[in-house]
Amino acid sequence: MAKKNKTAITPTREQDYPGWYQEVVKASDMAENSPVRGCMVIKPWGYALWENIMHKMDGMFKETGVKNAYFPLFIPLSYLEKEAEHVEGFAKECAVVTHHKLEKDGEGGLKPAGKLSEPLIVRPTSETIIGESMARWTASYRDLPLVLNQWANVVRWEMRTRMFLRTSEFLWQEGHTAHATEQEAKERTMLMLDVYTKFVEEYLAIPVIRGRKTASERFPGADDTTCIEAMMQDKRALQVGTSHFLGQNFARGSDIKFQNEEGKEEYAWTTSWGTSTRMIGGMIMVHSDDDGLVLPPRVAPAHVVIFPIFKKGEDKRTVMESALGLKDALGEKQFHDRKIQVEIDDRDIGGARGWDWVKKGVPVRIELGPRDIAQNSVFMARRDEASNKKQSMNREEFIKKITDILDNIQDNLFNRAVNFRKENTFEIDDQKEFYKLYEKSRGCNNGAFVMAHWCGSQKCEEKIKKDLSVTIRCIPFDSPTEEGHCICCDNSSSRRVVFAKAY
RNA sequence: CGGGAUGUGGCUCAGUCUGGUAGAGCACAGCGUUCGGGACGCUGGGGCCGGAGGUUCGAAUCCUCUCAUCCCGACCA
Structure with a gap:
């Protein structure tokens, strides 16, 4: 028989990019949807890939002095309330545990019983519970720094899910550190972003742009969020990893204090940084073709x-x-x-x-x-x-x-x-041109990365997001200082930022 | 939480309008012929038609309720 299709995957990227992506995941035997809404089953071929990723990254972390530990899946509700912005960011997507047993409902089924005095949330991230430990472990400057990491699952109750890219439960690593000085915490934030950059570029073969998030895109509770952003084949951006400088915000919330060399009490400076199974989604979308998955040899489960x-x-x-x-x-x-x-x-x-x-x-x-x-x-x-x-x-x-x-x-x-x-990144200075580029984008073509000037106001950022669903992915570290005018309001600006549609 | 749709074998779906022995393709198993780009033939296994109630001699099909899922919107590190 003649072959039925020209390509092993239907639809093709050109025809239906999201459909193509789902098919690649299925056809590669990496993962499948589960009976639990928004959750996925990672099959051996996909999990072996994750194991390779974990193994390599774990080694790279440890070379920088990171120690692994494990903290509880359940976080008392009151902990989340300790950092105001943090609550704001996560409250809307938390799974809440309110009961601790089941009993017969008299109709052949079961119903929850044994109401908890304080509800527990399933961790969406662990800053607060780890902060509680750090507070107890930190009495003197001699106890610092604490440089911890955990490999874990987290739950964020997402409305719309896609395998690997956004699922309600996902696997990740979250690093949490506490330092005696601001400087040291900032250095750790950048060091981990360097580790992520190296891993993602050398192992996953995904080139990334390193930069800083704008205030509105920052991690809830962070003073500064840095990130690595990659372009997918539909020209949308995916954040592959983030590293946060948390200032003293969480130290205040969790009471992480220590006595410095002068005997004075101070709040510690903390950081957190994470990468998840989402990286796998990025790897798929960057390299795969209309015949299915393409694995970079350095992480492939088999060569x-x-x-x-x-x-x-x-x-x-x-x-x-x-x-x-x-x-x-x-x-x-x-x-x-x-x-x-x-x-x-x-x-x-x-x-x-x-x-x-x-x-x-x-x-x-x-x-x-x-x-x-x-x-x-x-x-x-x-x-x-x-x-x-x-x-x-x-x-x-x-x-x-x-x-x-x-x-x-x-x-x-x-x-x-x-x-x-490179072929899909443009410097644009004309607002009309900017709007035209994104307005006509659809399907596999979501425009491009646009390097444009931005005045720094949240208003402009919001307007562009509202008009075009385009956001500022980051302010790249390596973008040179140059005079220009904001793509939105025409006020003067001193550097370009990366605009794109994002996952 | 609003708007729209769909629940039939492992998967994709037909059958529902007009009630009368549950179907197809793919997948799976066995045998034979094949085999360096998605093979073919024969045989076979597998489904109380999402659930509960009702109408009827008789319900996948009609009615009521319920549950679940998907799409659009809202929301989203």
Whole structure:
């Protein structure tokens, strides 16, 4: 039979970007929707990816002196009230636990019973409960800094959810630190943003813009929120990670005090920083194509998949032996932090087998049949190239070059993303042009990143958001000082900021 | 919380208007032929039609209530 579709994924990105995204997640076997509204089941292929992310990031954190700990899932309601802006930001999306048991309702079902004297909320983030511990642990400047992190799940009762990008429950890491000086806390905020930048660019192959959030986009309760922002293939922005300088706001709320060297009591300076499974959503939207997921080799759950090919029964043993031998030889090789990971798929399902792994995004696919074995070669396809482009390679040469090939794929994905962003980032100074660009955007085309001048007033920011659903993603650290006029009100401005539609 | 829609096998849906033995495609299992770009044939397993009540000799189909989900809006680090 002729192939039914030109692409493995329908709809394509061009036809229906959100639909494409959902299909890629499903077709790659990473995750699926669960019976619980807004929550997802992360399947082994998706979770292995998360494990790789966790493992690498955790190591990078620890190199900077971070210690892991674990704090409760439940937070007393009164804790949330300790920081005024914090309440404001999270109250609308909290799951609340009000009872501690169930009893028979007399109609064959169960009903909640045992009302709690104080309701508990399921953590939407842990500043307040960790602050409570920090307050008890901190008596002297000698107890500082506290540099903690936890890998956990959090719940934010979202109205509208999309797998990995926004779910009611999600997995993340949240770092929380307390310092004796403002300077040190600010340095930690930037240090962690550096770690995030390095991880996201080098491992997920996603180029990011580093910058500062405007007051209205700041974390509730923070003095300063820094972030890394990336462009998706529909030209919308996704915040991939954030790091907050919390000043003394939470220290006051949670009473984190210490005696300084002069014996005087002071409030500590705190930070918090986080990345979540949302990064996976970003990785999908940056690299994947109309044939499905494309995994950057440095985080891929498997680097290579081997398809043994045999027609007759007697071929099977030789081919399988050869495939296992190849797997072992590759498995000896070191690719950065890990050994090369190889899957062998010997399912007898014809051509569908190859497409399965294209959709799963494995960087390198190898077809290995009697012909290749006779010539001591392998037939290789790369996921970053057209799916029908395959090349025969000498087997030993392939083994020797596999790490180079994987590095090359990794670089290629990153460079491609950099170029895409470059092609879709514009400096605009004319308001009409700015409006025209975003007004005509729809579907896969959500405009662009626009570097434009902004006077700094919240009014202008709000007007643009209201008119165009376009927000200031960040004030980039590296944007040079230059004279210009606000894209909205024409008042003078000294630097450009990044405008985009956001996820 | 407003507006609109939909609940039938694992998935996508037909059947409902006009009540009469629960269907198709895909997926799954077995056998055979295939196999280096999404194979084909035959056979087979699987559903008290979201739930409760009502009308009727008879309800997936008509009526009432209820639950759930999806879309649009509002909301959203």
